[in-house]
Amino acid sequence: MDWLAPYYSWIKALHVMAVLAWMAGLFYLPRLFVYHAEKAEPGSELDLTFQVMEAKLLRVIMNPAMITAWICGLLMIGMGGLDFGAVWGWAKLGAVIAMTAAHMWMAARRKDFAEGRNTRSGRVYRIANEVPTLLMVVAVIAVIVRPF
Template sequence: MLWVKSLHIIFLITWFAGLFYLPRLFVYHSMMAATDREGHERFKVMERKLFFGIMTPGGILTIVFGLWLWLGYHWNGRWLYAKLVLVAALIVYHVYCGKLMLDFKHDRNRHNHVYYRWFNEFPTVILIAVVILAVVKPF
């Protein structure tokens, strides 16, 4: 099971790398002058590749190996259910990132860079809470 736990952590890091970086790309993309068409297209490619090539596989494999750990260790407790609620929130955040990426793709962005700067902080808070729940198991 240590291999499964290792893979879970590796893919969690991969997923979070994307969850941290994609909103940062949104910040820069939303700050670009409307006349820089080439720059907009470059950001669209970067966002798509990050979302589909890194974030989504990382998220799926994190969940797969997390479920494997849950079944293998038969973990139970309120800490686990709290962690699962946070994972569900991350999944919603991930899907919303995909919606925002599609808005940029179709030139329908309605938010400014300040919105994306605040939006970028959400996964940090969730990561801190998930790590504390998994390591300390406070309840």
């Protein structure tokens, strides 16, 4: 990984940009689900509009951003950018794995809507909307403050 060392700052910058785009999607997709669950009847024009919005957000923004964030993050880990000898490194990695799980859960819910079989209420999606925020707080504090 020594050959990548001169590019560390560029990889880190790309990582931050990818995380920003990914987090924006993680914040917005469950909000779309709230409105979709509460306002759109399956098969209606509004239902189809939400389906297009949700699919594009996931496929065009969130998936590429998540993949880019992971690739850049793994490259930085390979270059010694994460201290696994300290708790903060594990807390950051745990938060990112949990964000990935939340992403996958949201992708499955999008499929439920697309197949007309959503059974969850707007309240469930409102709660789901808070999860990425809490995980982001853990990740940022772990990396910036390193309290442990």
